[in-house]
Amino acid sequence: MTRDDLFKINAGIVRDLVTGVAKFCPKAFVLVISNPVNSTVPIAAEVLKSHNVFDATRLFGVTSLDVVRASTFVSEVVGGSPTDYKVPVVGGHSGETIVPLLSQITPSVEIPSDKLDALVNRIQFGGDEVVKAKDGTGSATLSMAYAGFKFAESLLRALGGETGIVEPTYVYLPGVKGGEEVQKAVGGLEFFAVPVELGPTGAVQATNPLPQANEYEQGLLEAAKKGLSVNIVKGVEFISKL
Ligand SMILES: NC(=O)c1ccc[n+]([C@@H]2O[C@H](COP(=O)([O-])OP(=O)(O)OC[C@H]3O[C@@H](n4cnc5c(N)ncnc54)[C@H](O)[C@@H]3O)[C@@H](O)[C@H]2O)c1
Ligand SMILES: O=C(O)C[C@H](O)C(=O)O
Structure with a gap:
């Protein structure tokens, strides 16, 4: 089962949960970890928009696990x-839409060229590896819990006034400061995960690491953009065609 296969079950669950948020706690910070994140975050945004309570700085797709794996x-x-x-x-947060920027690792390291493809593939498909191994009994539950905890803790620290907290997260680019620059760099996609600075109001500044991507990473980005545009439309249409 791929993350996209989960769409049929999870799309309705996310729609209903976020409808509850829109009606009863519209100022809540919403952290979406249910798959397929590429589509469930657009679903959440559409639901919040339809209730006129959408604030992109309070909606996050949790992609921390990809960074942990990387x-x-x-x-x-x-x-x-x-x-x-x-x-x-x-x-x-699925397969080829996950793009590790290995040329920007800190501290800088040299990945041997004969290991590069396999490393990128493992980062992109590590989650699928676990789902396959568990054979129908769930996903990377504990690592997901760790990733969810890590992101939630960072957000709580930022809401509490701590500064300089940056986390990768899948956000609605037009609604986050710095997001428009990223959106231009990804051919107009509305949702994309980048490192985002968190603050007392949620997402305060998206950073754009794409101009420094090397040729190999540009190739990965092209494949990611194609996959994401399909996933985003699927999420948006799930709500707009109701
Ligand atoms: N974003 C990530 O990094 C990441 C990583 C791993 C898993 N996931 C996703 O997290 C989700 C959960 O994965 P899991 O391995 O824990 O699955 P799981 O099947 O072990 O657990 C799912 C839980 O959801 C509950 N549930 C079912 N319908 C519900 C509803 N309508 N309302 C509330 N709860 C409901 C079930 O009772 C069950 O306890 C999946 O969508 C999975 O793909 C995301
Ligand atoms: O639930 C999945 O399909 C995999 C999960 O998103 C993961 O990254 O481990």
Whole structure:
């Protein structure tokens, strides 16, 4: 089962939960982790829009697990510990829409060219690997819990006034400061995951790491854009065609 296969079940669940948010707690911060995140976040946005309570700075798709996996798999290739590396991962949260920017790892590391394709593939399809191994009994539940906790904790710290907190997250670009620049760089897509600075009001500033992407990463981005545009339309139409 792919994340997209989950659409049929989860689209309605997310729609109904977010309808509750729109009606009863419209100022809530909504962190969507249910798959397919690429489509469930657009569904949440459409529901909130239809109730005239949409604020893009309060809606987040949780993509932290891709960054957790990326730093883990990078450390397996170059040595050290996962916590030694910060790997920007942009795009979406499924297969080829997950784009690790390995040229921007900090501290900078050299990935041997004969290991590059396999490493990128493992980062993109690590979640599918787990789903397949669990054979119908769920997904990467514990790592998802860790990723969800990590993101929620960062947001709570930022809401509490701590500064300089940046997390990767899948956001509605036109509604977040700095998002329009990213949107231009991704051919007009409305949703895309980039590192976002969190603050007392939610998403305060999206950063755009795309201009520094190398040729290899530009190729990955092209494939991601195609996949994402289909996923986003699917989410939006699920609500607009009701
Ligand atoms: N974004 C990520 O990084 C990430 C990572 C892993 C899994 N996921 C997604 O998280 C979701 C949960 O994964 P899991 O492995 O824990 O699945 P799971 O099947 O183990 O658990 C799903 C839970 O949802 C409950 N549920 C079903 N319908 C519901 C409803 N209408 N309202 C409220 N709860 C309902 C079920 O009772 C069950 O406890 C899936 O959509 C999965 O794809 C996301
Ligand atoms: O639930 C899935 O399909 C996989 C999950 O999104 C993951 O990244 O582990």
